[in-house]
Amino acid sequence: MKKDFNEFKEFIKNKNVAVVGIGVSNIPLINFLVKLGAKVTAFDKKTEEKLGAVGAEFKAIGVKLELGEDYLNNLTGFEIVFKTPSMRIDCDALVKVKEEGSYITSEMEEFVRYCKGKVYGVTGSDGKTTTTTIISKLLMAQGYKTWVGGNIGTPLFAQIEEIQENHRVVLELSSFQLMTMNSPIDIAVVTNLAPNHLDMHKDMEEYINSKKNVFLYQDKGNILVLNRDNEITFGFEKEAKCEVREFSSKRVLGNGAYYENGTLYLMGKEVCEKDNVVIKGIHNVENYLAAFIAVKDDVNIDTMKNVAETFVGVEHRCELVRELEGVKYYNDSIASSPTRTLAGLFAFEKKVILIAGGYDKNLPFEPLAYEGYPFIKQLILVGATKEKIKAAFNKLKEEKGIEIPTITVESLQEAVIIAKDIAKKDDIVTLSPACASFDMFENFAVRGNRFKQLVGDLKNDLK
Numbered sequence: 001m002k003k004d005f006n007e008f009k010e011f012i013k014n015k016n017v018a019v020v021g022i023g024v025s026n027i028p029l030i031n032f033l034v035k036l037g038a039k040v041t042a043f044d045k046k047t048e049e050k051l052g053a054v055g056a057e058f059k060a061i062g063v064k065l066e067l068g069e070d071y072l073n074n075l076t077g078f079e080i081v082f083k084t085p086s087m088r089i090d091c092d093a094l095v096k097v098k099e100e101g102s103y104i105t106s107e108m109e110e111f112v113r114y115c116k117g118k119v120y121g122v123t124g125s126d127g128k129t130t131t132t133t134i135i136s137k138l139l140m141a142q143g144y145k146t147w148v149g150g151n152i153g154t155p156l157f158a159q160i161e162e163i164q165e166n167h168r169v170v171l172e173l174s175s176f177q178l179m180t181m182n183s184p185i186d187i188a189v190v191t192n193l194a195p196n197h198l199d200m201h202k203d204m205e206e207y208i209n210s211k212k213n214v215f216l217y218q219d220k221g222n223i224l225v226l227n228r229d230n231e232i233t234f235g236f237e238k239e240a241k242c243e244v245r246e247f248s249s250k251r252v253l254g255n256g257a258y259y260e261n262g263t264l265y266l267m268g269k270e271v272c273e274k275d276n277v278v279i280k281g282i283h284n285v286e287n288y289l290a291a292f293i294a295v296k297d298d299v300n301i302d303t304m305k306n307v308a309e310t311f312v313g314v315e316h317r318c319e320l321v322r323e324l325e326g327v328k329y330y331n332d333s334i335a336s337s338p339t340r341t342l343a344g345l346f347a348f349e350k351k352v353i354l355i356a357g358g359y360d361k362n363l364p365f366e367p368l369a370y371e372g373y374p375f376i377k378q379l380i381l382v383g384a385t386k387e388k389i390k391a392a393f394n395k396l397k398e399e400k401g402i403e404i405p406t407i408t409v410e411s412l413q414e415a416v417i418i419a420k421d422i423a424k425k426d427d428i429v430t431l432s433p434a435c436a437s438f439d440m441f442e443n444f445a446v447r448g449n450r451f452k453q454l455v456g457d458l459k460n461d462l463k
Helices: 005-012 026-035 053-060 092-099 107-114 128-141 157-162 204-212 231-239 282-295 301-308 338-348 366-375 386-400 412-422 444-456
Strands: 016-020 039-044 064-067 080-082 103-105 118-123 146-150 168-172 187-190 223-227 243-248 257-260 263-266 269-273 319-324 327-331 352-356 376-381 406-408 428-431
Touching (some): 005 107, 026 039, 026 080, 053 064, 092 103, 107 157, 118 282, 128 168, 128 282, 128 301, 187 282, 204 231, 223 282, 243 282, 257 282, 263 301, 282 338, 327 444, 366 376, 376 386, 376 412, 386 406, 412 428
Parallel strands (some): 016 039, 118 168, 118 187, 223 243, 243 257, 352 376, 352 428
Antiparallel strands (some): 263 269, 319 327
């Protein structure tokens, strides 16, 4: 039973509230809390100069600002604290304020707690964004008013009063957003799990446990969708208290969604042919299977078939940027882990020129080398992890005698120029970093857009 949002409005009114982080999701949150009558102090590491107009606008509506390197020193004396998703609940500042009696929460936790609409929550290590987007496309095509949020779309908590019971909400949920989630999600989807974000989590166990919160608070009226082929996610079934649905690209599931002999099936009924799915690769087949089994109560098979055969994919995910001199350039900047890069490589079904490297999330790169080498013609490495990735491929050479030509460069621009020089007609060049972007770019989208700009600027030498 969803909570009545009027309870929250009464709860928040006149309360002394701290919001930690003045970012994309918290800016509308701060405005909304002020509108609801809260006394808000906003905290951020940025200076007032860096905040610019945002800071000035907040001050104009009575928001106090705590800024700069020591911004958390004054996080004390608040009745309610909204944390930014990447802030660990066991950090000193939050431990201290919790001991004072503060209620600690986040924009996403409160949204799930009070949202009237049917909520689909999608998590996993790879495929979250595409699966979230596919589910939203399926629901929209079926005629539902559909809201998309979490890691993608727009922050939804400030719009919660517009969302009705007959609406559908699709959320992409990260391990950070789930670490403190304690409300039931109507339909939870776990695409897969593999090592990721080990720069932020203490270990793999903590990472897995955070993901489990997507279903641990469900009850018999809810649904959990699991990847039958992933050993970790399949193990979640025994902990679920609700209906469990499965999908598989490797085995027939009479009561699930599965792939067999070139065809995608739902509960034994044919949905579409793999060759007719616009976005290629077996990982996208799996994304569709997860979406089909998740929405089967809301969406009919004809709609599923139509979406699969028309949806062209999400920006920065194996996105064809340009064909120049017979060479195709792809932007797969979303690939911020080795497993996601591998999925992109497998989709091409031929050897490619791979541009990889970036911010170090403390992930091993041996899987990229040992599983990816048959699909790599040339490796171009950039960013903070370039030597670490190179070491994994050197290990492959030492142990297996398999050598992949490798070049290290200092910038993405240099990587694109070298890729063009190396590439021959019918080659594929893909930016699929296997790493986050934070060493050189604000986020994966900024990195992807820079790559697209650089590729767009390449000159046709054949003219």
